[in-house]
Amino acid sequence: GQRFTYENKHFLNLLATIAEFVRFNSSPMGMLYNIFPRLMEILPGEQHKVFANIELIREFVKMKIKEHEDTLDPGSPRDFIDCFLTRMHQEKDNPSTEFHYENLQATVMNLFVAGTETTSST
Known part of the structure; x- marks a missing residue:
C-alpha cells in the first residue's frame, strides 16, 4: 500500500469526502437509500452531493x-x-471468473473507505 502524509491536500480532501459519506450512510436518508436506491436517485436531497463524492x-x-x-511485476x-x-491476467480466458476489473475496483474502494474511516476515527 501507500502512505499519505497529513499535509497532503489531496488526501485531506479524500478524508473529508469519506467522512461525509460515512455520516450520510449512518443517517436516516442513507438508510432510505440502502432500501430504495432508485427512488433516492430521483428525489432531491443531500444524497446527490454524496453520489458526486x-x-x-x-x-x-x-x-x-x-x-x-x-508498474506491475507479476513475480x-x-x-x-x-x-x-x-x-486477473491468469484468469482472463475464464468467463465465470470473479477476478475482473469491476470487482477489483469495488474491493479496493471498500478497503480504502473502511480502512481510512476506521483509522481516522480511532
Whole structure:
C-alpha cells in the first residue's frame, strides 16, 4: 500500500469526502437509500452531493489501479492490487471468473473507505 502524509491536500480532501459519506450512510436518508436506491436517485436531497463524492473516490481508486497496472511485476507483488491484477491476467480466458476489473475496483474502494474511516476515527 501507500502512505499519505497529513499535509497532503489531496488526501485531506479524500478524508473529508469519506467522512461525509460515512455520516450520510449512518443517517436516516442513507438508510432510505440502502432500501430504495432508485427512488433516492430521483428525489432531491443531500444524497446527490454524496453520489458526486463517491465518484471522486472511485476516480482516485481507478488512478491507483492504473498506476499499479503500469508498474506491475507479476513475480514481485507489492500489495493486494498487484495480486488481484496478476490473478486477473491468469484468469482472463475464464468467463465465470470473479477476478475482473469491476470487482477489483469495488474491493479496493471498500478497503480504502473502511480502512481510512476506521483509522481516522480511532
